[in-house]
Amino acid sequence: MAANGNGVSTTPKSPLARIQTQKNGGICHDDSGKPVKAQTIDELHSLQKKRSAPTTPLDGVQGTFATISEDERQRQQLQSISASLASLTRGTGPKVVRGDPAGKVQSVSHVAHHHHIEAPTISVSDSSLKFTHVLYNLSPAELYEQAIKYEKGSFITSIGALATLSGAKTGRSPRDKRVVIDDTTQDELWWGKGSPNIEMDEHTFMVNRERAVDYLNSLDKVFVNDQFLNWDPQNRIKVRIVSARAYHSLFMHNMCIRPTPEELENFGTPDFTIYNAGQFPCNRYTHYMTSSTSIDLNLARREMVILGTQYAGEMKKGLFSVMHYLMPMRQILSLHSGCNMGKDGDVALFFGLSGTGKTTLSTDHNRYLIGDDEHCWSDNGVSNIEGGCYAKCIDLSREKEPDIWNAIKFGTVLENVVFDEHTREVVYGDKSVTENTRAAYPIEYIPNAKIPCVGPHPKNVILLACDAFGVLPPVSKLSLAQTMYHFISGYTALVAGTEDGIKEPTATFSACFGAAFIMLHPTKYAAMLAEKMLKHGATGWLVNTGWSGGSYGSGNRIKLPYTRKIIDAIHSGSLLNATYHKTEVFGLDIPTEIEGVPSEILHPENTWADKKAYKETLLKLAGLFKKNFETFTNYKIGKDNKLTEEILAAGPNF
Ligand SMILES: Nc1ncnc2c1ncn2[C@@H]1O[C@H](COP(=O)(O)OP(=O)(O)OP(=O)(O)O)[C@@H](O)[C@H]1O
Numbered sequence: 001m002a003a004n005g006n007g008v009s010t011t012p013k014s015p016l017a018r019i020q021t022q023k024n025g026g027i028c029h030d031d032s033g034k035p036v037k038a039q040t041i042d043e044l045h046s047l048q049k050k051r052s053a054p055t056t057p058l059d060g061v062q063g064t065f066a067t068i069s070e071d072e073r074q075r076q077q078l079q080s081i082s083a084s085l086a087s088l089t090r091g092t093g094p095k096v097v098r099g100d101p102a103g104k105v106q107s108v109s110h111v112a113h114h115h116h117i118e119a120p121t122i123s124v125s126d127s128s129l130k131f132t133h134v135l136y137n138l139s140p141a142e143l144y145e146q147a148i149k150y151e152k153g154s155f156i157t158s159i160g161a162l163a164t165l166s167g168a169k170t171g172r173s174p175r176d177k178r179v180v181i182d183d184t185t186q187d188e189l190w191w192g193k194g195s196p197n198i199e200m201d202e203h204t205f206m207v208n209r210e211r212a213v214d215y216l217n218s219l220d221k222v223f224v225n226d227q228f229l230n231w232d233p234q235n236r237i238k239v240r241i242v243s244a245r246a247y248h249s250l251f252m253h254n255m256c257i258r259p260t261p262e263e264l265e266n267f268g269t270p271d272f273t274i275y276n277a278g279q280f281p282c283n284r285y286t287h288y289m290t291s292s293t294s295i296d297l298n299l300a301r302r303e304m305v306i307l308g309t310q311y312a313g314e315m316k317k318g319l320f321s322v323m324h325y326l327m328p329m330r331q332i333l334s335l336h337s338g339c340n341m342g343k344d345g346d347v348a349l350f351f352g353l354s355g356t357g358k359t360t361l362s363t364d365h366n367r368y369l370i371g372d373d374e375h376c377w378s379d380n381g382v383s384n385i386e387g388g389c390y391a392k393c394i395d396l397s398r399e400k401e402p403d404i405w406n407a408i409k410f411g412t413v414l415e416n417v418v419f420d421e422h423t424r425e426v427v428y429g430d431k432s433v434t435e436n437t438r439a440a441y442p443i444e445y446i447p448n449a450k451i452p453c454v455g456p457h458p459k460n461v462i463l464l465a466c467d468a469f470g471v472l473p474p475v476s477k478l479s480l481a482q483t484m485y486h487f488i489s490g491y492t493a494l495v496a497g498t499e500d501g502i503k504e505p506t507a508t509f510s511a512c513f514g515a516a517f518i519m520l521h522p523t524k525y526a527a528m529l530a531e532k533m534l535k536h537g538a539t540g541w542l543v544n545t546g547w548s549g550g551s552y553g554s555g556n557r558i559k560l561p562y563t564r565k566i567i568d569a570i571h572s573g574s575l576l577n578a579t580y581h582k583t584e585v586f587g588l589d590i591p592t593e594i595e596g597v598p599s600e601i602l603h604p605e606n607t608w609a610d611k612k613a614y615k616e617t618l619l620k621l622a623g624l625f626k627k628n629f630e631t632f633t634n635y636k637i638g639k640d641n642k643l644t645e646e647i648l649a650a651g652p653n654f
């Protein structure tokens with residue numbers, strides 16, 4: 001019915017058809033449901049939340065639930081967490097209780113507040129009088145709420161991803177990574193020049209551990225993630241991450257393998273524990289500390305402590321270091337590589353330093369994604385170490401990288417991106433916070449992820465280099481010796497800074513394409529790779545995802561669609577049968593044509609207008625390779641003397 005200006009109803013001139021009410025002729029209700037069974041608003045709210053398993057199952061793995069009661073299981077879980085958080089000098093774990101101190105989460109958690117354990121007998125400090133609330137394996141939705149309520153810089157973007165800030169550090173701090181040297185690690189690990197393992201003693205580790213644990217216990221609440229590493233069921237590692245930020249907990253939820261509710265029930269004691277107290281600095285008066293940041297690894301205690309950096313990648317790569325120790329002990333090769341598989345089961349590995357294209361090229365709509373960054377190669381084939389991907393998203397575009405674009409949605413952590421203050425639309429081109437903007441998402445957000453993330457032995461081993469000098473060919477086929485030479489060299493060249501005009505490219509050599517994470521001497525990993533490639537008949541390739549037509553400044557980065565065509569030709573096997581010719585200096589075999597790629601770009605010399613500059617740049621880079629390899633000339637690679645000699649000869653010749 002229409003209303004006139006005075007608010008008085010008037011009868012319309014042509015009335016609408018009469019509305020049919022119930023046949024029984026009763027009163028017309030606007031709501032026929034039963035009234036809510038609640039006496040108070042609090043009771044009503046309690047109806048909204050249904051009890052559930054506290055984790056995100058990945059698949060419906062069958063398993064039997066433990067026979068102990070729910071209360072007993074919760075008690076044991078809290079006891080284990082309290083033990084993790086124990087101050088080793090005061091000899092007792094803190095009083096832990098499950099749920100949010102703000103009350104809301106606690107009201108739906110399964111443990112009442114009387115479930116604290118191991119109350120200290122003598123109160124030696126205030127901290128032993130208080131409870132530490134434990135937020136255990138929260139779901140993404142719960143972590144969103146925690147982040148948005150309590151952490152500055154956390155926002156929901158227009159597509160539902162959680163935008164976060166990592167603070168002052170927006171990348172890893174390799175110079176602040178310390179490893180405890182003891183009788184065992186002294187002999188086992190790689191120390192000294194070129195090694196990423198900067199030593200610290202056990203005592204200093206304990207000082208930093210106590211600092212982190214005390215910091216975490218001083219908080220009202222901590223986040224605890226119990227998860228797995230490695231999809232190979234025989235070599236799965238149980239990890240516990242104790243952290244102070246919802247951002248860190250959600251990041252690890254996405255990046256590690258998520259246990260099913262059954263697996264979580266039977267989790268037991270972790271194999272490795274991270275204490276992330278990144279908001280709190282280390283003390284520079286402590287021996288070995290050279291800045292306020294310290295990332296400390298203790299293999300004997302199976303623990304890692306993080307102080308003074310909130311960059312989440314530190315946790316992911318810290319665990320990767322641990323795997324680089326544990327796996328070779330079991331004759332399994334750990335790899336800083338992406339990995340995917342074709343419809344016919346052909347597996348490819350993508351090695352490369354940061355920013356060379358592991359994530360971009362392993363995420364391929366026509367292939368199954370096994371993983372984008374960390375893998376193991378055992379006698380059974382390959383397995384991903386992680387449960388998620390960590391993609392660079394600077395200048396991300398829907399057209400060029402549709403699968404990564406679509407993976408950025410609810411549940412995904414977006415680190416350090418800039419967004420429109422009103423629409424919350426992410427501006428991927430904006431480098432205001434950092435150039436290293438990142439998206440961390442569970443691997444199943446990629447539609448053709450291969451779950452479980454395992455595959456057969458690799459057929460192709462692709463070494464990626466982003467050559468900002470522009471002299472390496474877009475693709476070369478490598479002999480086994482050349483593959484090993486380039487694997488040990490681990491070359492890429494990035495451009496230092498882009499703001500103030502043209503900068504010289506700087507060459508980076510990082511053994512095994514991941515010197516920051518390896519724990520043993522590079523030749524150990526190289527020997528294992530050679531043996532596996534030989535045994536399984538894998539072919540090595542060198543792909544330059546960097547510059548063409550000149551160095552950075554005069555040339556251009558090779559177009560991603562061309563690189564994709566090159567990679568397609570490797571996968572299909574067609575490139576194996578191409579016609580090849582050898583380049584001078586590096587002695588690389590380059591194909592004369594590839595479908596979908598202009599033939600003239602296949603030999604870099606063709607693309608340089610200034611041939612003299614090309615030759616000079618080529619020799620300059622070759623010199624850098626030679627100089628870098630000097631450190632390795634005194635080492636034997638595996639048992640095969642002949643291969644060692646061949647590897648030494650497989651570098652540039654001039
Ligand atoms: N021809 C090309 N090939 C590959 N990547 C390219 C190419 N041209 C531009 N790019 C861009 O380079 C970047 C490659 O980064 P990517 O995330 O794949 O690195 P990554 O090897 O996975 O490094 P990290 O180990 O740090 O995760 C992406 O931003 C991609 O869009």
Ligand SMILES: O=C([O-])CC(=O)C(=O)O
Pocket residue numbers: 171172313314316317353354373390
């Ligand atoms: O670990 C990180 O911060 C990002 C990454 O994958 C790498 O640098 O290799």
Ligand SMILES: [Ca+2]
Pocket residue numbers: 358359360372373390391392
């Ligand atoms: Ca990556």
Ligand SMILES: [Mn+2]
Pocket residue numbers: 336354373
């Ligand atoms: Mn990486």
